[in-house]
Amino acid sequence: MQLSPAHHDERLTAPRSWWAIAVLTGIACGLMLLPLGTMPLLAGLVGGTALTGLLVSSYGSQRVRVVGGALAVGEARIPVTALGDPEVLEPEEARAWRTYKADMRAFMLMRSYVRTAVRVEVTDPADPTPYVYVSTREPRALVAAIRAAQEKTAGDKAAQDTAKA
Incomplete structure (x- = not known):
């Protein structure tokens, strides 16, 4: 499919x-x-x-999905409108964000057997979570999907605003 x-x-x-x-x-x-x-x-x-x-x-066995305008990681669903620009983390950088750069308030789905990851800042001012860290074997595909969902959501919102005016 x-x-x-x-x-x-x-x-x-x-x-x-x-x-x-x-x-x-x-x-x-x-x-x-x-x-x-x-x-x-x-x-x-x-x-x-x-x-x-x-x-x-x-x-x-955890699922990482971008579907319906949201990043679904395990049981969590985060709307892409509440996320900033996603960042691909290569193995060394991913290890750094899992260890000494990690923030206790961050949402992290990390698996030690997956070396690469994606980090996305949470831009929602009402959410105390600074960023989302997601282990993924396909970081570039996940980043592309998040960006495409963000663009689609922004385009849909602009179309709705135009229709209201």
Whole structure:
């Protein structure tokens, strides 16, 4: 499906190594129950793998979208009219904004396994959040989508103002 320039949809999935760790955790759970017999071994193997896989899946899969004139990050939805100019953060700069440059008041969806990010200032004077930090594997596409949505929203508002006059 081809998205318009004002749309972006990305799922931040956990790396393969996390899934390998989930399987190894299941094996460890099964081995701990080995002295109790074969059935507890299988139950521990299946249960440990399933539980760890569920944890990896829930933490490791967040959506980053630009849709309907808003930046939707995880459960948060921020209208693009409340955002400033987005900035692509390369790996070193993204690391700096995750660590020593970070502001406690900022909204951050960061995933350590995603090296690049986008930072967008919040321009709404009523919002105490200084900026939004979003880990993304496609920072240029996300920035382009935010800018396109901002331009579309500004154009729609100008058209409404003209129609009222």
